[in-house]
Amino acid sequence: MNARTASPALTLTAPAKLNLMLRILGRRTDGYHELQTVFQLLDYGDTLTFSSTDSDTIELDCPGVDVAPEHNLIYRAALLIKQARGNNAPGVRISVKKILPAGGGVGGGSSDAATTLLGLNAVWRCGLDIDTLAELGRHLGADVPVFVRGYSAFAEGVGEQLTPVSITPRWYLVLTPDCHVSTGALFSDPRLTRDSAAITLAALRDRRLNTQWLDEYAGNDFQPLVENLYPKVRLAREWLAQFGQAFLTGTGACVFAGFDSEASAQHAFAKRPAGLRGFVARGVNESPTHRQLAKFAAAVQAD
Numbered sequence: 001m002n003a004r005t006a007s008p009a010l011t012l013t014a015p016a017k018l019n020l021m022l023r024i025l026g027r028r029t030d031g032y033h034e035l036q037t038v039f040q041l042l043d044y045g046d047t048l049t050f051s052s053t054d055s056d057t058i059e060l061d062c063p064g065v066d067v068a069p070e071h072n073l074i075y076r077a078a079l080l081i082k083q084a085r086g087n088n089a090p091g092v093r094i095s096v097k098k099i100l101p102a103g104g105g106v107g108g109g110s111s112d113a114a115t116t117l118l119g120l121n122a123v124w125r126c127g128l129d130i131d132t133l134a135e136l137g138r139h140l141g142a143d144v145p146v147f148v149r150g151y152s153a154f155a156e157g158v159g160e161q162l163t164p165v166s167i168t169p170r171w172y173l174v175l176t177p178d179c180h181v182s183t184g185a186l187f188s189d190p191r192l193t194r195d196s197a198a199i200t201l202a203a204l205r206d207r208r209l210n211t212q213w214l215d216e217y218a219g220n221d222f223q224p225l226v227e228n229l230y231p232k233v234r235l236a237r238e239w240l241a242q243f244g245q246a247f248l249t250g251t252g253a254c255v256f257a258g259f260d261s262e263a264s265a266q267h268a269f270a271k272r273p274a275g276l277r278g279f280v281a282r283g284v285n286e287s288p289t290h291r292q293l294a295k296f297a298a299a300v301q302a303d
């Protein structure tokens with residue numbers, strides 16, 4: 001192995017998120033929307049492995065994502081880090097095990113992008129700090145910074161102003177209706193309501209969001225429009241509602257409900273209507289990616 005390819009392979013989880021509440025407050029002059037949302041990270045996601053190669057290219061093996069390789073958010077994130085590194089970055093192969101539904105509102109593409117920024121920063125020893133990586137991520141998508149920072153958060157602005165929160169841990173059953181919702185098309189739909197009242201930071205109290213807080217503020221402003229446009233989403237959400245409050249995440253199409261135990265979530269999942277896909281996952285306040293990165297850094301240092 002030559003000096004430019006000396007890093008060991010690194011495998012990281014790119015976790016999913018749920019929007020436990022989402023309010024659209026208004027539209028800015030640049031067309032983007034002011035939001036308030038609670039990002040709940042999940043201990044469940046895609047797996048990305050970064051291996052050094054002897055070439056100086058970025059090779060991407062990402063089956064299951066229906067976009068040209070150069071438009072894949074993983075490739076675009078890798079290019080950004082390569083440019084930020086400035087001097088000749090070694091080659092890398094990025095192999096992806098994709099389990100999150102693309103365009104499902106669970107942030108799979110954004111999380112893959114954030115994990116690539118974090119992973120290559122470590123493998124290539126770029127030394128970029130989290131603020132710089134979050135800023136790079138913002139150019140790839142509004143949801144990328146929360147995954148770069150790696151904590152569940154109350155988000156404002158277009159989703160980049162983050163206040164860490166501690167959410168009472170729960171298990172979530174997430175269902176994936178078989179339809180693709182375009183985020184851009186929804187935001188530009190004239191029927192979308194954009195005038196929700198803002199939650200004040202004071203309402204976050206001590207930043208501990210328990211189930212009582214969530215019961216009070218839960219709801220997603222995209223839900224009525226999405227259910228109108230995609231009846232399969234409404235059917236899935238109504239089926240879930242027999243187990244407790246059920247909501248759309250992000251712009252959909254996934255819907256979710258919270259449970260007190262894994263067993264009760266799995267029990268409900270086992271009863272789902274035929275043909276409906278989904279998964280059960282635990283809500284976490286810290287991203288699994290950051291835990292794995294800390295282990296990698298310790299191993300590299302000990303080497």
Ligand SMILES: C[C@@](CO)(OP(=O)(O)O)[C@H](O)COP(=O)(O)OP(=O)(O)OC[C@H]1O[C@@H](n2ccc(N)nc2=O)[C@H](O)[C@@H]1O
Nearest residue numbers: 031032033105107141142143158159183184187250251252
């Ligand atoms: C609304 C959320 C909630 O999590 O939906 P999901 O994507 O997760 O479903 C996200 O913030 C979405 O973020 P993300 O999916 O990264 O969106 P981007 O690629 O940045 O933007 C896609 C398009 O949506 C519109 N857009 C996006 C974010 C925003 N705050 N206002 C907007 O108007 C813009 O037209 C933009 O061109």
Ligand SMILES: Nc1ncnc2c1ncn2[C@@H]1O[C@H](COP(=O)(O)OP(=O)(O)O)[C@@H](O)[C@H]1O
Nearest residue numbers: 072073074102103104105106107108109110112
């Ligand atoms: N690595 C990737 N994984 C998933 N989607 C990707 C990826 N790269 C680019 N995309 C594109 O980004 C869009 C949104 O992806 P995603 O983050 O999964 O959606 P959402 O924000 O709704 O959860 C997809 O529909 C797809 O066209």
